[in-house]
Amino acid sequence: MFTLPQRMNITQRECVALIVSWALITHLYFRKYTFAPPHVFYTLGYLLVSPSLLSIPCIYAFSSVWRSLLISYTLSFVSLLAITVLYRIAPFHPLGNYPGPILARVSKFWAFWVAKGGKQHLVYKSLHETYGPIVRVGPNELSIINVEAIPVIFGEGMGKGHIWEARRPPVEPIALPGIRDPHRHALRRRAWNKALSSSSIKEFEPLIIRRIHQLVECLEGDAKNVVDLSYWFSCYTLDFMGDMMFGGGFELMRDGDKDGLKRFMASGIKNLALLHTIPWAARITWRIPAVAGRIIRLRDWSVKYAQRRKDSGSSVKDVFHYLINEDSDEGYTPDDLVVTDSLVAIVAGSDSTATVLSAIFYYLMMNITALEKLRAEINATIPFHGTLDSLTLANMPYLNAVINEGLRLQPPLPIAIQRSPLAGTGGKVIGTQFIPEGTAVNIPPYVMHRDSRYFSPSPDSFIPERWLREGADCKKYVTNVDAFVPFAGGFAGCVGKNLAILNLRMVIVVLVRKFDMVFADDYDSAKWEEELEEWFVFKTGKLPVVLTPKI
Known part of the structure; x- marks a missing residue:
């Protein structure tokens, strides 16, 4: 049996030196590594156990077990914290020459605090x-x-940034957006590229048109009453994404949110946005029973729809058709990967499209001249009872200018386009700046799109004319299309970009042609910007309007 010697010749000063040395060695080791989720529990175990081991020789110096433990734990953590803080604010830190808030340099808990307020887009704009x-x-x-910097950040040698570690819950496979390595990402994305190719999207047009007609019927039912367009757009996009992924079945426009799907999605998006700021905390959070229960509940909901879609089949080659390789004679039962990717696509595709639609109609009602110009182009291009054709819509200059301007002012991902140099590359040179490995690089579209160097004059104003390439007004504006990144870019650019644009075009054309629209009398239009919140994607407030059918 192991016993301690009766006395060790160690002084209190030597004990302090031992503990501080441990803190320094620990810092030097861990600063080389991203505090990634797979290592969290080992790291926490090491940090919690080590001070107790250090306290053993200190028992003799401080003449008490409990006093030794107290001093060891206190001094260990204080020393480690002090060394870490001093290193992060030191000029010799790899990022020491870059300006920024002192609290941001010290800890990501600053980012958590900023994100918790839902105004991260405004904070980043102010910082720049x-x-x-x-x-x-x-x-x-x-x-x-x-x-x-954009081509380099989206280019070779750059993987997805550390925020995506928060998208790796232990209870299910990693969804496509959470795959950081470009090669693995490309392999998983093949089916999505096929599902959302130009020829495939052409087959989806009847689905879009059918759902738009249903949306019009719902809005006509409330005509001349106050209608919350934001609510109806969110119902429409969820119903459409349900058609795309699982062959339908959501029916929020018809039945309302009877399953609480919208509320559940909103809560999940908010929680993920906070976890993005401290990705290493995700693995701990996912293991909390209440959180894990929500994930399992949402996944079970997805499995139900996926299995129903496989059993019943579909007359349309929807996205699910491509994900399960339904053209193959063998085929296979929807597995965890298909279910996980489908769920992510529904959340990402519906929420971002709905918020952009809401923003565009808000800006159009704020700019009646632009609304009338758009209506005139629609009436001149498409007969009232004519069919919507994607090629015709793609060649309507003012319609596409309106969409681009809406995407510029309220991009689907306002802040969190993040990349990082791949391990083993040694870092990347961006312009004249060297970015070492382990550094995350953000491109915040909300901020870049409102930079007067790239969009002027009036970069915060809705002016579709800045996108026109013909006419008297086109030379009045500086419009740098290279700074326009609403759908990110590179290997992880939005795979659903073309489908989203088609959806925006069709909804806008039908509603602008069908209805006159004004804000409700008691609506303060300034509330739009005030109620806009950033939770990885934008969350809009209500958009109360009065619609009057034109015919």
């Missing part, structure tokens, strides 16, 4: 106005709004 085009927004994180 204060510090310039490159801002340090975390201990190992930069935010960049230089257009010259």
Whole structure:
């Protein structure tokens, strides 16, 4: 049996030196690694156990077991914290020369605090106005709004950033957006590329038109009453994504949100947005029974619809058709990967499209001249009872200018387009700046799209004319299309971009042609910007309007 010697010749000063040395060695080791979820529990175990081991020789110096434990734990954590903070604010830190808030340099808990307020887009805009085009927004994180940096950030040698570690719950496979490695991402994305190719999207047009007609019927039922367009757009996009992924069945426009899907999705998106700021905390959070229960509940809901879709089949080659390789003679039962990716697609596709639609109609009602110009182009191009054709819509200059301007002012991903140099590359040179491995680089579209270097004059104003390439007004505006990144880019750019644009075009054309629209009398239009919240994607407030059918 092991017993301690009766006395060790160790002084209190030597004990302190031992503990501080441990803190320094621990810092030097862990600063080389991203505190990624797979390592969290080992790291926590090491940090919790080590001070107790260090306290053993200190028992003799402090003449008490409990006093030794107290001093060991206190001094260990205080020393480790002090060394870490001093290193992160030191000029010799790899990012020490980049400006930014002192609290952001010290800890990602600053980012958590900012994100918790739902106004991260405004904070980032203010940071860039204060510090310039490159801002340090975390201990190992930069935010960049230089257009010259975009091709490099989206280019070879850059993987997805650390925020995506938060999308890796232990209870299910990793969804496509959570795959950070470009090669693995490309393999998983093949089926999606096929499902959302130009020829495949052409087959989806009847689905879009059918759902738009249903949306019009719902709005006509409330005509001349106050209608919340944001609510109806969210119902429409969820119903359509349900058609795309599982052959239908959601029917929110018909039945309302009887299953609480919208509320559940909103809660999940908010929680994920907070976890993005401290990705290593995700693995702990996912293991909390209440959180895990929600994930399992949402996954069970997806499995139900996926199995029903497989059993019943579909007359349309929807996205699910491609994901399960339904053309194959063998085929296979929807597995965890298909269910997980389908669920992510529904959330991402419905929420982002609904918020952009709401934004565009808000801006059109704020700019009646633009609304009338758009209506005139629609009436001149498409007969009232004519069919919607994707090629015709793609060649309507003012319609596409309106959509681009809406995407510019309210992009689907306002802040969180993040990349990071791949392990083993040694880092990347972006412009004249060297970005070491382990550094996350953000491109915040909301901020870049409102930068007067790239969009002027009036970068915060809705002016579709800035996108026109013909006419007297086109030379009045600076419009740098290279700075326009609403759908990100590179290997992880939005796979559903073309489908989203087609959806926007069709909904806008039908509703603008069908209805006159004005804000409700008691609606304060300034509330739109005030109620806009950023939870990875934008969350809009209500958009109360009065619709009057034109015919």
